Amino acid sequence: MKTSLTFAGCLLMALSLLAWQPLAIRRNQVGCYPWQEKVIVVEGINPTGKVRVTTPTGKTMKPKARVREVLSPWSDKKRYVVDLGELTATGRYHISVGNEQCDLVVAEHPYHDIAKASLRLFYLIRSGVPIEQGGKYNRPLGHPDTCVFVHPSAASALRPAGTIIRSPYGWYDAGDYNKYVVNSAFSIGLMFAAYEWQRDYFSSQSTDIPESKNQTPDILDEMMFNLRWLLTMQDPTDGGVYHKLTTPNFEGFIMPTECRQPRYVVAKSVTATLDFAAVMADAARLFEPFQQDYPGFSAIAAAVSERAYQWAKEHPTAFYRQDQLKDPAITTGTYSDGNARDEIFWAASALYRLTGKQSYLDEARQHQPQRFSTPSWGNVAALGIFEWLSPIPLDDTSSMLRLLTDYCNAAVKDIGSSCFQSPYGNTPRDFGWGCLAERCCCEAFALLYADKILGTTKYRRAALQNADYLLGRNATGYCYVTGFGDRSPMHPHHRISAADNVEAPFPGMLVGGPNPAQQDKKDLKTPCPSNHPDESYLDVTESYASNEIAINWNASLVAFLCWLDAETAK
Numbered sequence: 001m002k003t004s005l006t007f008a009g010c011l012l013m014a015l016s017l018l019a020w021q022p023l024a025i026r027r028n029q030v031g032c033y034p035w036q037e038k039v040i041v042v043e044g045i046n047p048t049g050k051v052r053v054t055t056p057t058g059k060t061m062k063p064k065a066r067v068r069e070v071l072s073p074w075s076d077k078k079r080y081v082v083d084l085g086e087l088t089a090t091g092r093y094h095i096s097v098g099n100e101q102c103d104l105v106v107a108e109h110p111y112h113d114i115a116k117a118s119l120r121l122f123y124l125i126r127s128g129v130p131i132e133q134g135g136k137y138n139r140p141l142g143h144p145d146t147c148v149f150v151h152p153s154a155a156s157a158l159r160p161a162g163t164i165i166r167s168p169y170g171w172y173d174a175g176d177y178n179k180y181v182v183n184s185a186f187s188i189g190l191m192f193a194a195y196e197w198q199r200d201y202f203s204s205q206s207t208d209i210p211e212s213k214n215q216t217p218d219i220l221d222e223m224m225f226n227l228r229w230l231l232t233m234q235d236p237t238d239g240g241v242y243h244k245l246t247t248p249n250f251e252g253f254i255m256p257t258e259c260r261q262p263r264y265v266v267a268k269s270v271t272a273t274l275d276f277a278a279v280m281a282d283a284a285r286l287f288e289p290f291q292q293d294y295p296g297f298s299a300i301a302a303a304v305s306e307r308a309y310q311w312a313k314e315h316p317t318a319f320y321r322q323d324q325l326k327d328p329a330i331t332t333g334t335y336s337d338g339n340a341r342d343e344i345f346w347a348a349s350a351l352y353r354l355t356g357k358q359s360y361l362d363e364a365r366q367h368q369p370q371r372f373s374t375p376s377w378g379n380v381a382a383l384g385i386f387e388w389l390s391p392i393p394l395d396d397t398s399s400m401l402r403l404l405t406d407y408c409n410a411a412v413k414d415i416g417s418s419c420f421q422s423p424y425g426n427t428p429r430d431f432g433w434g435c436l437a438e439r440c441c442c443e444a445f446a447l448l449y450a451d452k453i454l455g456t457t458k459y460r461r462a463a464l465q466n467a468d469y470l471l472g473r474n475a476t477g478y479c480y481v482t483g484f485g486d487r488s489p490m491h492p493h494h495r496i497s498a499a500d501n502v503e504a505p506f507p508g509m510l511v512g513g514p515n516p517a518q519q520d521k522k523d524l525k526t527p528c529p530s531n532h533p534d535e536s537y538l539d540v541t542e543s544y545a546s547n548e549i550a551i552n553w554n555a556s557l558v559a560f561l562c563w564l565d566a567e568t569a570k
């Protein structure tokens with residue numbers, strides 16, 4: 001009995017390992033534009049003379065493929081970058097290289113559905129309301145957050161420790177159920193930056209949410225759901241903003257209705273307060289035309305923003321220090337950093353745009369960054385730069401534009417020798433916690449943004465190559481967005497997706513991606529299959545360092561893919 005079980009076990013394991021072998025052909029599993037280059041990457045087989053393409057009308061041909069051989073910078077894997085030449089008719093192409101085969105879809109609007117799903121995801125992760133328009137993902141209300149305790153670290157004269165406040169709504173941050181101001185404000189700020197340049201697109205986009213029928217674009221309605229929560233995170237006593245709303249420890253993999261831990265608002269921090277100030281200043285401006293749906297909101301947002309900024313000026317060293325919290329101790333995500341220059345730059349820039357006050361202009365100028373880095377929760381300087389380079393630019397923007405174009409020129413310079421014909425993915429720095437968002441999507445977003453301002457399309461090709469990477473032309477062969485492509489994550493580190501008894505995870509979620517630091521190593525039942533930077537990815541629930549999802553990451557997916565779709569929607 002024992003022997004046969006072991007044998008069966010081995011067989012199962014071998015079969016599942018076989019099932020996990022990625023195809024030798026790597027390509028964008030979602031689709032390409034007719035006018036775009038059609039590049040696939042073949043691993044391990046030299047495809048010269050072996051490529052066959054069957055067109056959507058059933059004609060089989062031998063394309064004039066150009067093949068470039070390249071060695072992975074991290075392993076001895078040989079890859080072949082194959083340019084299939086012109087495949088301009090729309091439809092499904094069948095491609096074979098020896099015994100390996102796959103399909104490649106060419107469509108006028110290949111990103112339409114995935115772009116919509118990336119934004120609709122925010123509806124599915126709303127907290128404090130029942131989800132009733134989520135189809136098979138409907139669920140009852142969880143985390144009402146109508147009884148939230150003021151933690152001792154957050155106490156003030158009018159709100160001593162233990163005071164009960166209401167702090168409902170907002171999105172769950174990620175795989176966990178907490179709500180963090182830094183990450184929330186960052187996510188909204190990034191999506192606002194996309195909205196500002198693509199208002200027509202977003203005005204006509206419907207994501208089938210309860211507010212879809214009102215006069216406000218769905219993207220703004222969705223942001224409002226989180227802004228309403230953010231408003232509750234400001235201490236009315238002094239204008240400072242709590243760093244997060246959290247349980248003492250992460251919850252287990254249970255549904256929201258089963259969660260029993262008390263929830264606290266903890267410590268006001270300078271970074272959370274400045275991010276709050278920035279995003280409220282933007283919200284005040286952007287919601288102004290939608291008074292009909294949100295009467296009075298703009299005035300409130302402007303007032304709370306200025307107040308928060310003032311608090312931050314008075315508390316420049318109030319950095320979040322989780323190690324100092326007690327009664328109870330808090331062990332959940334930190335989102336802490338010890339440098340607020342970038343947050344000051346973003347907030348002062350946003351407030352200058354809103355109010356025109358000289359003091360904000362001076363502060364923004366003083367904190368201007370020296371270089372452009374892709375936006376992330378820990379470095380929001382790019383969001384400040386986007387304020388300056390918006391459709392109605394502020395003052396003299398030439399220095400900001402130079403930072404952005406210097407960055408773009410550096411990003412595209414090695415594509416010709418890269419493994420996957422993309423600006424992303426060529427240095428170990430491109431891989432780490434949340435890299436697919438913070439580096440791949442945000443790099444592409446910066447490239448598209450630069451094109452828009454310059455009135456060119458010179459960076460568009462490179463941005464599309466990052467989409468190809470993200471959606472399957474990569475070292476693992478995964479399309480890293482759930483519900484899309486033919487090999488996408490099925491077990492993201494996401495509590496609801498793991499506990500809801502629905503097999504497929506929520507669609508439209510971007511996972512963090514390959515992360516050679518493997519901070520989750522000790523918690524993995526299956527070891528990560530590879531230590532190579534671009535292959536350190538594991539589609540199991542326990543892999544929080546490579547397979548979690550998060551609002552800031554989906555925000556970058558929205559900014560990138562909706563922008564792409566918008567630019568080609570006309």
Ligand code: 9MR
Binds near residue numbers: 333544
């Ligand atoms: O995105 C965050 C990443 O940059 C950090 O390296 C990591 C470890 O501190 O935390 C990530 O943020 C997590 C947050 O702290 C809690 N919710 C889940 C987030 C995504 O993993």
